[in-house]
Amino acid sequence: MSGLSRALLMVALVVVAGAVVIAVRGRGSGIPSVSEVPASLPAGGVSLNGVVVLKPLVTRPAHVLSKAAAIKSARADAAKHSSAARAMEAAVTISGDPHLQSTPAWIVTFDYAKPINISGSKTPELVTHDSIFVDASTGKLLLGIYTK
Numbered sequence: 001m002s003g004l005s006r007a008l009l010m011v012a013l014v015v016v017a018g019a020v021v022i023a024v025r026g027r028g029s030g031i032p033s034v035s036e037v038p039a040s041l042p043a044g045g046v047s048l049n050g051v052v053v054l055k056p057l058v059t060r061p062a063h064v065l066s067k068a069a070a071i072k073s074a075r076a077d078a079a080k081h082s083s084a085a086r087a088m089e090a091a092v093t094i095s096g097d098p099h100l101q102s103t104p105a106w107i108v109t110f111d112y113a114k115p116i117n118i119s120g121s122k123t124p125e126l127v128t129h130d131s132i133f134v135d136a137s138t139g140k141l142l143l144g145i146y147t148k
Helices: 003-025 067-077
Strands: 046-048 052-055 085-094 103-117 126-135 141-147
Touching (some): 067 085, 067 103
Antiparallel strands (some): 052 085, 085 103, 103 126, 126 141
16 A cells, blocks of 8 residues: 555544544534535635535635646556546645645545545445645645545
């Protein structure tokens, strides 16, 4: 299993765990909680399974990547994607990560026609979406999340 695959699997597990915590504790933050990256963001943003907060950008970075460049970068980091991609800009925050606080990013989402198994074990973990977060200025991978 490659380093990126391991990292994406770990994030997928965190997202699933986050969903369980949200279900037990309740939202409480006032930001709507969603289980997958939406096609567009409401004005107040969303919480992705209580782990990642996505909000509309207040100001775009001076040297922002184009949508096409962001999709190209995401495809390079996740080469097995041949499906169409959708992309949107957002300010990304992960609670407890000082490097990802309102970070301008492109979120490139690939939708699978059929669920795929991302588990490295005998117990399958089926997902239908793969969202790659790309730094809006540099094009570098910030994060990858599988969702159901």
